[in-house]
Amino acid sequence: MRKTQRLATLGAMAALVVTLGACSNSVEPSNAAPATSAPAPMSAPMSAPMSAAAGNGTTTAADVFGPSCSALPQGSEPGSLTAMGPQPVATAASTNPLLTTLVTAVGKVPGLADTLNSAPALTVYAPINSAFEKIPADTLNGVLNDQAKLGALLSYHVSGTRYDKDGLLAAGTTTELAGGTVKIGGSGDALTVTGGNGEAANIVCGNIPTSNATVFAIDSVLMPAG
Numbered sequence: 663m664r665k666t667q668r669l670a671t672l673g674a675m676a677a678l679v680v681t682l683g684a685c686s687n688s689v690e691p692s693n694a695a696p697a698t699s700a701p702a703p704m705s706a707p708m709s710a711p712m713s714a715a716a717g718n719g720t721t722t723a724a725d726v727f728g729p730s731c732s733a734l735p736q737g738s739e740p741g742s743l744t745a746m747g748p749q750p751v752a753t754a755a756s757t758n759p760l761l762t763t764l765v766t767a768v769g770k771v772p773g774l775a776d777t778l779n780s781a782p783a784l785t786v787y788a789p790i791n792s793a794f795e796k797i798p799a800d801t802l803n804g805v806l807n808d809q810a811k812l813g814a815l816l817s818y819h820v821s822g823t824r825y826d827k828d829g830l831l832a833a834g835t836t837t838e839l840a841g842g843t844v845k846i847g848g849s850g851d852a853l854t855v856t857g858g859n860g861e862a863a864n865i866v867c868g869n870i871p872t873s874n875a876t877v878f879a880i881d882s883v884l885m886p887a888g
Contacts, residue, residue: 719783719824719876721869723747727827727851730760730790730866730879743871750779751786751875760867760879763794767806771813783824784875785836787844787855789883790866796882814840818857818886826876827853827869842886855880858887 723743735742746754752768752775755761768774778784794802805811817840825833830853835843845856848865855878856862863882870877 719785719826719829721826721871721876723871725826725869725871726867727869728865728867728879731870733760734758734867747871748873751781751784751872751877752776752778754870754872755786755788755877758788758870760790761788763791764788767794767812767816770806771809771816774813774816778820779874781822781874783822785821785823785825785830786875786877787819787863787884788877788879789819789863790879790881793863793880793882815883818842818844819884824876827851830878838886840886844884853878855884857884859885861885 726743735745738744741757741759745757752765755768756765758765768778778786797805805815818838820839821836821844822839823833823836825836830836830846831849833846835845837843842858844858847854847856847862851868853865853868854862855865861882861884863880863884865878866881867879868877870879
């Protein structure tokens with residue numbers, strides 16, 4: 663990723679926090695049509711050192727947990743755990759029916775899908791479609807149409823260290839590619855992730871395997887500290 667694009671992405675974080683953070687405490691779901699996600703530019707190191715507690719962070723279909731996992735296609739259908747497992751993360755997400763808005767957003771940031779697919783080991787917090795509906799339509803559309811803001815937002819949902827559920831609990835926090843950290847809470851299969859602004863999201867389907875990332879579908883969009 664070019665240095666200039668990295669500076670533009672990270673420089674937009676403050677504006678993003680002001681724009682979205684102010685409305686994150688009390689927003690009603692909007693009727694905006696879900697956008698497909700496009701991965702944001704990621705200029706931070708793609709392979710941070712693994713902690714001993716996290717192991718290598720890889721998972722299988724047998725490891726998934728959470729109430730929304732049952733909404734995934736079954737068998738070997740596109741978007742099923744069996745189909746996604748051998749695919750790199752952006753490709754796998756593109757067939758997941760829970761993540762169509764996220765996939766649209768990722769597609770709006772040039773090169774991001776390729777960057778995600780080529781990274782060696784990632785943890786991805788993937789907001790499901792209804793998570794984006796919590797953001798007012800005009801605010802959401804403004805971010806989706808601003809590559810710098812969108813890149814910053816999406817990069818805050820990706821860590822360059824790959825964790826499974828147990829690794830997340832052991833680590834307690836993860837460092838995101840956009841800068842800043844996300845805090846892990848809860849126990850067992852009831853886990854939360856909390857952004858820098860103090861707002862928590864529930865993991866609704868976790869330990870989703872892909873070839874280069876472990877994915878945790880979440881029910882709210884994470885926001886960095888403001």
